[in-house]
Amino acid sequence: MSATAFVAALPMYDWPEVQTDNDRFWNKLRESLRAHGFPAPDRMQRDVPESDLWQHPDLVLGQTCGLPLVRDLMQKVRVVGTPAYDIACGAGSYYSVMVVHRDSAIEKISDLKGKRFAYNSLCSQSGYAAPAYHLREIAGATPIFSSKVQSGSHRGSIRMVAGNEADVASIDAVAWRLAERHEEAAKELRVLATTEPMPGLPVICARRAEWSNDRMHLAVVEAMAALEPEVAEALLLTGFAPLCDSDYAIIQRHAEIADKVSL
Structure with a gap:
């Protein structure tokens, strides 16, 4: 299966100062995804609006925010897992x-x-x-x-x-x-x-029947394990938590309450 038409992006923390580190992270992810049979593209997309990427039918790997996930994306994507960051919070959580x-x-x-x-x-x-x-x-x-x-x-x-x-x-x-x-x-x-603390920003993929979530999760875990320490430190990455769709229901519940608050 050709990777030409497939897309990937990690836009949520892709600050200019760490774009080189994100590219190095993607290189590890690409190698691991391909080793597990997924059509990972050569490079990440940086010139496509986030909302378009999240809903792309050929999204191999991306990252979104929990709020658009529960409000707009849940029927279109799968949660592969959630990165853990060096922020003194539980794995896969943030605040x-x-x-x-x-x-x-x-x-x-x-x-x-x-x-x-x-x-x-x-x-x-x-x-x-x-x-x-x-x-x-x-x-x-x-x-x-x-x-x-x-x-x-x-x-x-x-x-x-x-x-x-x-x-x-x-x-x-x-x-x-x-x-x-x-x-x-x-x-x-x-x-x-x-x-x-709430569930952190999930890594997602398109909802395709032929893609095994367990296998994709393993591919990301293996890529993180192979990541150079200086890259992981620059990106604040410490691991990859096995969160799934249902873990984000709390964001939906809190959002329903937040919607009633007049800021």
Whole structure:
């Protein structure tokens, strides 16, 4: 089976500073996937919108966010497993950090009322749904924040808070660790709160009957085991947890509650 028409991508943490490391990771994944009989393409896609990649009928391997998974993708993809990252959280889990400017007078969650909120995307678990759920106890009949602005990325949200264009943002814990290493604006911020751990960003593939999930999971595990230590460290990778579709039901339940919170 030719790999020409098939696609793969790891877009969620593909910061410019670690793209070379992600390419080296893909090289290991490609070799392992092919050894297990999967049509892995030579290179990852970086010029196709994430939503198009996630729904591509020939997606061999990709990574998505838990919120679009439960809302839009569950009938189109399979969860292969979930990477574990060096973020002091259970394997396959992650959380968000709610950050404010280091000089801000904000000291507790209730201080956020009337402040300006920056978020990466409305379909982001870590950037929008998680903080909405976390703030549900201070929500009322009127919106919590005086304004909300979509930054387009976690990195963009960090820069907005650092530049006093927003007062608070909620950042994926893995993205925050990358920001601490690679983003100058992160030095201007401090963590106000952390949200409840949830299933992390799953690795997915197209829902094709001829593809064995167990075999694909094994291919990813073997690729990670063969990964150079410096690459794993750069990408914060520590393992690959055997999460499946049903593990993400908690995100759906929390999202239903978060949807009722007026940010």
